[in-house]
Amino acid sequence: METDKRLSQAHAIAETRDRKTQFYDSWSKLFDQDMLSDGYSGPSMAADAVAGLYPGDRENVHILDIAAGTGFVGEQLAKHGFVKVDALDPSQGMLDKAKAKGVYQTLICSYFDEKKLDIAPDTYDVIVICGGCANMHLPCDCLWEVLRLVKPGGYFVMVTRPFHLDTVEEYNGRFEPLMDEIEKEGKWKNIRKEVVPGYHRDYEGIVFVYQIK
Ligand SMILES: C[S@@+](CC[C@H](N)C(=O)[O-])C[C@H]1O[C@@H](n2cnc3c(N)ncnc32)[C@H](O)[C@@H]1O
Numbered sequence: 001m002e003t004d005k006r007l008s009q010a011h012a013i014a015e016t017r018d019r020k021t022q023f024y025d026s027w028s029k030l031f032d033q034d035m036l037s038d039g040y041s042g043p044s045m046a047a048d049a050v051a052g053l054y055p056g057d058r059e060n061v062h063i064l065d066i067a068a069g070t071g072f073v074g075e076q077l078a079k080h081g082f083v084k085v086d087a088l089d090p091s092q093g094m095l096d097k098a099k100a101k102g103v104y105q106t107l108i109c110s111y112f113d114e115k116k117l118d119i120a121p122d123t124y125d126v127i128v129i130c131g132g133c134a135n136m137h138l139p140c141d142c143l144w145e146v147l148r149l150v151k152p153g154g155y156f157v158m159v160t161r162p163f164h165l166d167t168v169e170e171y172n173g174r175f176e177p178l179m180d181e182i183e184k185e186g187k188w189k190n191i192r193k194e195v196v197p198g199y200h201r202d203y204e205g206i207v208f209v210y211q212i213k
Contacts, residue, residue, distance in 0.1 A: 003034045003037070003038065006027055006030065006034060007034070009023055009027075010023065010024070010027065010134065011134045011135060011164070012135060013135045013136060014135070014136045016136075017090075017111065017136045019136075020135075020136040020137070021090045021091045024069070024089075024090075024091035024093065024094050025091050025092065025093035025094070026093070027093075027094075028070060028091065028093035028094045028096065028097050029093075029097075031069065031070050031094065031097070032070055032072075032097070035072070035200075038200065038201055039198070039200065039201055040072070040200045041198050041199060041200065041205075042072075042130045042131050042159050042160075042199050042200055042205055043072035043073045043075070043076050043130050043131075044076045045130070045159050045196060045199065045205060045207060046073050046076070046128050046129075046130040046157055046158075046159040046207075047073055047076030047077045047079070047080055047128075048076075048080075049128075049157045049159070049192070049207050049209055050063065050077060050080070050082070050126055050128055050155070050157050051077075051080040051082075053126070053155055053157075053209070054082075058080060058081040058082045058083075059081065059082075059083055059084070060084065061082055061084060061125045061126060062084045062086075062123065062124050062125050062126075063077060063082055063084065063085045063086070063124060063125065063126045063127075063128060064085075064086050064087075064088060064123075064124045064126070064127045064128070064149065065077070065085060065086065065087045065088070065104070065128050065129075065130075066088050066089075066112045066127055066128070066129045066132060066138070066142075067088070067089060067112065067129055067130070067131060067132030067137065067138060068087035068088060068089045068094070068095070068098055068104070068107075069089055069091075069094045069097075069098065069131065070094050070097035070098050070101075071087060071097065071098030071099075071101045071103055071104065072130070073128055073130050074087060074098060074101065074103035074104050075101055075103050077103070077128075078103040083105075084105060085103060085104055085105065086104060086105055086106040086107070086108065086124075087104040087106075087107045087108065088107075088108040088109075088110055088112055088117075089107075089108075089109065089110075090109060090110060090111045091109075092109050095107050095109055112132075112138060112142050112145065113138070113139050113141065113142050113145070114139065114141035114142060114144060114145065115145070116145065116148065117145065117149070119149055121148050121149065122149070122150070122151040122152070123149055123151075124149050124150050124151065124154060125150070125151060125154040125155070126150070126154055126155045126156075126157060127146050127149060127150050127154075127155075127156050127157070128156075128157045128158070129157070129158045129159070129160075130158075130159045130160070131159075131160065132158075132160065133158075133160040133161075133164045133165060133168065133171060133175070134164050134168060135168050135169075135170075139170060140170060140171065140174050140175050140178050143178055143179065143182060147182070147187055147188065147212060150212045151212065152212055152213060153211065153212065154211070154212050155209060155210065155211055155212065156188065156208070156209070156210045156212065157207075157208070157209050158207075158208045159199070159205055159206070159207050159208075160205065160206060161199055161200070161203055161204070161205055161206070162195060162204065162205070162206045163203065165206070179208070179210070182210075183210075186213055187212070187213055188210040188211060188212045188213055189210065189211050189213065190208070190209070190210055191209050191210065191211055192207060192208065192209035193206070193207070193208050193209075194206065194207045
């Protein structure tokens with residue numbers, strides 16, 4: 001099935017991360033169709049997790065959606081009443097689709113990694129990531145940039161498949177230990193880590209929520 005081929009390609013090792021981005025550029029036209037026909041609930045899980053943190057006024061909550069892709073998370077956040085939402089993704093093709101949905105204020109075409117972005121420290125109340133962990137996707141060290149960009153008292157929400165954290169070389173034995181290490185250093189506090197069914201197809205997901213100190 002063509003959808004399966006594209007999903008495998010998204011998850012596979014690529015020669016370079018730019019190659020992976022070119023793949024996403026080419027997939028952008030069919031991404032929504034492929035994922036919607038396939039029961040992709042990750043974005044609503046991520047947005048529900050963010051909404052649970054802000055039961056009251058949501059209009060002033062400044063959110064950065066990293067690895068935003070075509071904007072599924074932004075669409076779900078909009079349904080919850082969040083309006084100050086920015087998107088970041090290295091694939092211009094994916095971002096063009098996201099822009100057309102009208103749910104983001106600023107769209108940033110960039111990788112998210114250990115390098116500092118041209119964004120002031122403590123800019124965001126929330127960084128949310130859904131589906132950003134796979135081969136040649138987000139590196140572990142991007143967590144330092146999360147800590148720099150989120151205000152004290154703000155949140156980091158990440159939803160992914162535990163499968164990727166266990167099987168991708170970049171993450172296996174590194175990603176979760178780094179999250180724990182950051183907590184031991186007193187830089188954030190875990191407030192949720194939950195394996196949930198039905199993330200995508202019949203694959204389970206894992207929801208992480210940290211509060212920045
Ligand atoms: C599976 S899509 C998920 C998109 C969206 N969050 C969703 O759940 O529908 C993965 C996205 O991660 C982006 N990505 C890959 N590496 C990245 C990096 N280092 N920094 C930011 N985004 C990255 C890709 O361009 C792609 O749009």
